[in-house]
Amino acid sequence: MDFECILFEKDGPFAIITLNRPQVLNAMNKQMWLEIQAAMADAKSDDAIRVLIFTSHGRAFSTGADLKESKTRSPEAYRDYLEYLQTVSREIIGFEKPTIAAVNGYALGSGYELALACDIRIAAEDALIGSPEARVSSSATGGAFRLLHDLIGPAKARELLFTAENIDGREAERIGLVNRAVPGDQLMDAVRDMAEKIAANAAFSIQVLKQGLIRAASGESMASLMKFEVDACLACVASKDRAGALSDFENRKKLD
Numbered sequence: 001m002d003f004e005c006i007l008f009e010k011d012g013p014f015a016i017i018t019l020n021r022p023q024v025l026n027a028m029n030k031q032m033w034l035e036i037q038a039a040m041a042d043a044k045s046d047d048a049i050r051v052l053i054f055t056s057h058g059r060a061f062s063t064g065a066d067l068k069e070s071k072t073r074s075p076e077a078y079r080d081y082l083e084y085l086q087t088v089s090r091e092i093i094g095f096e097k098p099t100i101a102a103v104n105g106y107a108l109g110s111g112y113e114l115a116l117a118c119d120i121r122i123a124a125e126d127a128l129i130g131s132p133e134a135r136v137s138s139s140a141t142g143g144a145f146r147l148l149h150d151l152i153g154p155a156k157a158r159e160l161l162f163t164a165e166n167i168d169g170r171e172a173e174r175i176g177l178v179n180r181a182v183p184g185d186q187l188m189d190a191v192r193d194m195a196e197k198i199a200a201n202a203a204f205s206i207q208v209l210k211q212g213l214i215r216a217a218s219g220e221s222m223a224s225l226m227k228f229e230v231d232a233c234l235a236c237v238a239s240k241d242r243a244g245a246l247s248d249f250e251n252r253k254k255l256d
Contacts, residue, residue, distance in 0.1 A: 001035065001038045003020075003035045003038075003039070004031060004035070005019070005020060005021050005029065005031050005032035005035050006018060006019055006020050006032060006035045006036060006039060007020045007057065008035075008039040008042070010043075010046070010048075010049065012048075012199075013048060013049060013050035013051060013195075013199040014049070014050070014051050014052075014053055014192070014195055014199070015039070015042070015043035015046070015049045015051075015052045015053070016052075016053045016055060017036060017039050017040075017052065017053070017054050017055070018055050018056060018057050019032065019054070019055070019056040019057065019061065019062055019111075020056075020057045022056075022057050022058025022059070022060075024063075024066065025058065025059070025060035025062070025063040025105075025106060026056050026057070026058060026060050026061065026062040026063065026111065027062065027063050027064065027065065027066035027067070027068075027111075028062055028064065028065055028066060028110050028111060028114075029065075029066040029069045030069070030081055030084070033084060033085055033088050036088060036092075037087075037088045037091065040052065040088075040091060040092070040095060043097065044095065044096065044097065049097065050097060050098075050195075050198065050199035050203055050206075051097060051098050051099075051100060051195040051198050051199050052095060052097055052098070052099045052100070053099075053100050053101075053102060053191060053195060054099065054100070054101045054102065054114065054115070054118060055101075055102040055104075055188065055191070056102075056104060056105075058105070059104075059105045059106075060104070060105035060106040060107070060111075061101075061102075061103045061104055061105055061106065061107040061111055061112075061115065061127070062106070062107060062108070062109075062110070062111020062112075062114065063106050063108050063109070063111060064108045064109020064110045064111045064112070064132070065109055065110050067136075082141060085110065085141055085142065086141060086142070086143075089113065089114075089117050089141070089142035089143055090143070092114065092117040092118065093117045093143055093147075093214070094214060096207050096210065096211075097203075097206070097207070098119050098120070098195075098198050098206060098210065099117075099118040099119045099120070100118060100119065100120045100121070100122065100191055100194060100195055101114065101115035101118040101120070101121045101122070102122055102187050102188060102191040103115050103121055103122065103123040103124065103127050103129065103169070103178065103187075104123075104124045104127055104184060104187055105124070105127060105128070106127075106128050107123075107127055107128070107129045107130075108128075108129070108130055108131070108132055108166070109131065109132055109133060109138075110141060110142060112129055112130065112131060112144075113140065113141060113142030113143070113144045113147075114142065115129075115178075116142065116143070116144055116147040116148065116151070117142055117143060117147065119210065120179050120194060121172075121177070121178040121179055122178065122179060122180045122181075122182065122187065122190050122191050122194065123169035123172055123173070123178040123180070123181050123182075123187075124169050124181070124182065124183070124184035124187050125168065125169045125170050125181045125182065125183055125184065126168055126169060126184060127168060127169040127172070127181075127184075128166040128167075128168060129166060129167055129168070129169070129172050129177065129178075130160065130164065130165060130166035130167060131144070131160055131161050131164060132164050132166075133161070133164065134161065134162060134163075134164040135164040140161065145157075146217070148160070148161070148177075150217055151176055151177055152175050152176050152177055156175055168181075169181035169182075179194075180194075202236070202239070202241035202242075203241065204235070204236060204239045204241055205236050205239075205241065208232040208235060208236060209232075211228075211232070212225070212228060212229065212232060215228060
């Protein structure tokens with residue numbers, strides 16, 4: 001697939017999706033979501049890829065939905081667009097490999113929700129993050145209601161959604177919305193450092209750990225979750241990664 005709205009590259013164990021509509025501050029249209037989905041399918045099928053990174057070109061991560069495109073949609077077309085957006089968002093949330101968002105500049109609306117759908121978020125300290133939907137008579141998408149509730153709690157989620165105010169990267173880190181805030185010129189270095197730490201671990205183990213966390217967030221019962229833990233642990237110790245991982249661990253202990 002030829003990409004018009006994103007850049008897609010592979011760098012060792014990393015696949016990198018770069019939002020690439022800088023002339024409109026990476027506003028998200030249907031084509032961008034289609035390309036994100038296609039790039040994710042490629043990254044998922046490539047066994048060499050261990051971590052998927054979302055970043056952006058220009059001075060914004062994304063300012064959200066492309067309002068020029070949305071103004072021309074019929075109600076039926078708008079429903080089709082939103083349902084497709086939700087489909088891709090679910091694929092990001094459930095993506096079997098770890099995902100990291102590198103958030104710079106403006107991260108608003110569905111752009112901010114794309115970052116929320118990732119496993120880990122690292123933001124520039126001066127990034128501006130928020131949900132402007134209440135200001136423009138719209139509503140949140142991309143699983144934001146659950147994701148915000150789980151990340152920052154119900155009270156803070158209500159505050160951010162109801163006021164439609166932006167917060168910077170430092171405040172986002174303070175309330176737990178992002179994992180870390182760093183100076184803007186260090187953003188991609190920090191993301192790559194995190195990705196390298198993840199990629200160094202057993203891929204199958206990371207996959208089942210992510211499955212367990214998703215199941216826990218869904219409200220699955222403790223009894224069912226603990227049964228999954230047994231099955232997941234047995235699957236991991238029977239995997240091809242196990243012998244090499246134990247040998248590496250023993251060698252590290254000897255060095256220490």
